[in-house]
Amino acid sequence: MSIKKALITGVTGQDGAYLAELLLGKGYEVHGIKRRASSFNTDRIDHLYQDPHVDNQRFILHYGDLTDSSNLISIIQRVQPDEVYNLAAMSHVAVSFEMPEYTANADGLGTLRLLEAIRMLGLETKTRFYQASTSELYGLVQETPQRERTPFYPRSPYAVAKLYAYWITVNYREAYGLHASNGILFNHESPVRGETFVTRKITRALARIALGLQDCVYLGNLSAQRDWGHARDYVEAMWRMLQQPQGDDYVIATGVQHSVRDFIALAAAELGLTLAFEGEGLDEVARVSAIAAVEGPPPRCRVGDVIVRVDPRYFRPTEVETLLGDASKARERLGWAPTTSIETLVREMMAADYSAARRDELVKSAGFPAYDAHE
Ligand code: NDP
Numbered sequence: 001m002s003i004k005k006a007l008i009t010g011v012t013g014q015d016g017a018y019l020a021e022l023l024l025g026k027g028y029e030v031h032g033i034k035r036r037a038s039s040f041n042t043d044r045i046d047h048l049y050q051d052p053h054v055d056n057q058r059f060i061l062h063y064g065d066l067t068d069s070s071n072l073i074s075i076i077q078r079v080q081p082d083e084v085y086n087l088a089a090m091s092h093v094a095v096s097f098e099m100p101e102y103t104a105n106a107d108g109l110g111t112l113r114l115l116e117a118i119r120m121l122g123l124e125t126k127t128r129f130y131q132a133s134t135s136e137l138y139g140l141v142q143e144t145p146q147r148e149r150t151p152f153y154p155r156s157p158y159a160v161a162k163l164y165a166y167w168i169t170v171n172y173r174e175a176y177g178l179h180a181s182n183g184i185l186f187n188h189e190s191p192v193r194g195e196t197f198v199t200r201k202i203t204r205a206l207a208r209i210a211l212g213l214q215d216c217v218y219l220g221n222l223s224a225q226r227d228w229g230h231a232r233d234y235v236e237a238m239w240r241m242l243q244q245p246q247g248d249d250y251v252i253a254t255g256v257q258h259s260v261r262d263f264i265a266l267a268a269a270e271l272g273l274t275l276a277f278e279g280e281g282l283d284e285v286a287r288v289s290a291i292a293a294v295e296g297p298p299p300r301c302r303v304g305d306v307i308v309r310v311d312p313r314y315f316r317p318t319e320v321e322t323l324l325g326d327a328s329k330a331r332e333r334l335g336w337a338p339t340t341s342i343e344t345l346v347r348e349m350m351a352a353d354y355s356a357a358r359r360d361e362l363v364k365s366a367g368f369p370a371y372d373a374h375e
């Protein structure tokens with residue numbers, strides 16, 4: 001039997017890294033598309049790197065971009081993939097308000113370019129297609145919990161671009177018989193989540209605050225509610241969708257909801273900090289109200305310190321206030337269920353960011369300038 005080939009766009013992102021690892025573990029030959037950048041951008045997949053000079057390489061990277069059709073056609077022609085996972089996107093909701101046209105091009109038309117490449121190359125019956133759709137499609141929610149039939153009401157240029165991508169995927173399935181599926185994934189996180197998404201911003205900042213590397217973190221809407229899962233569980237659902245006899249659309253979620261405020265409290269508790277939230281809106285702060293003994297160096301912050309402040313810079317012109325998914329269809333048809341609770345997710349993220357902060361602390365204490373990236 002010939003070895004299965006998968007092509008992953010967005011392989012350098014959070015989900016791309018977890019999916020590449022999963023597929024390599026299943027024996028696939030995995031091809032990934034990475035963008036040309038002026039500095040290295042493969043941190044998340046460096047552990048999977050295989051020397052191109054040795055035989056039987058099963059992880060192969062190609063330069064490419066979702067805004068460049070000829071490049072996509074050429075890669076798909078060369079690879080002849082059995083499965084394409086379209087994970088590439090300008091994926092930051094807040095940034096999409098600043099770059100709406102680029103977001104539409106990459107996230108909306110980029111999906112069309114891939115589908116057209118598969119069709120033009122005559123691969124409709126060979127190549128299965130996964131589209132990274134999103135709970136952001138529900139936006140101003142029309143029903144709770146959200147399921148596959150819940151009406152969409154996108155609230156950002158990102159979500160509107162993803163709405164086009166969702167429907168063009170459905171259209172190619174219906175028009176050309178393509179095995180194409182939308183995974184409507186609710187928020188999923190991990191230690192390699194991008195540092196400017198709220199969960200990672202919180203775990204990274206609290207670790208640095210606890211070690212005295214920064215004083216406080218500025219955040220936006222603390223009342224937003226999300227259904228947060230672990231990326232490792234969610235890439236398994238992507239793969240399962242493409243193993244079904246037919247393409248279809250599935251909600252992937254945990255069915256449990258927390259606010260940003262709750263997430264901060266859970267992350268702080270991992271460091272032995274209890275927080276009191278005071279005020280509302282722009283005045284809101286979270287103050288350390290108690291410190292418990294935990295393993296590792298004692299936190300440098302003191303009871304009474306304000307460690308979270310609200311900054312309107314992080315408010316969005318139109319916000320998605322609440323999301324909660326119902327993944328019953330995925331459970332029944334794919335046999336999929338999440339395996340990671342939010343407590344375990346927070347613990348894993350906090351542990352990784354705490355050890356990264358300790359490294360930075362050591363570098364600083366040795367007299368070198370400490371690494372400090374800001375949004
Ligand atoms: P990331 O932002 O971590 O990764 C996005 C990937 O897309 C990166 O590899 C990035 O490259 C690449 N990319 C961006 N623009 C282009 C472009 N024009 N051409 C080619 N590649 C590009 O996202 P996630 O891994 O978190 O998410 C994966 C997908 O799932 C995205 O489409 C996202 O919108 C969607 N999604 C994510 C959810 C989540 O909670 N994580 C939930 C629902 C959907 P580079 O590394 O160079 O920036």
Ligand code: GDR
Pocket residue numbers: 091092093094133134135136185186187188196197198199201218219220221222224225226260314315316319320321
């Ligand atoms: P989201 O994730 O917009 O749901 O999109 P993000 O973590 O950016 O925001 C979640 C909620 O937290 C609020 N928030 C902040 N967000 C950020 N980034 N920074 C802050 O300082 C901050 N303070 C409060 C936000 O307003 C929002 O309500 C993610 C992305 O991965 C998308 O690509 C994906 O489609 C969806 O999840 C499902």
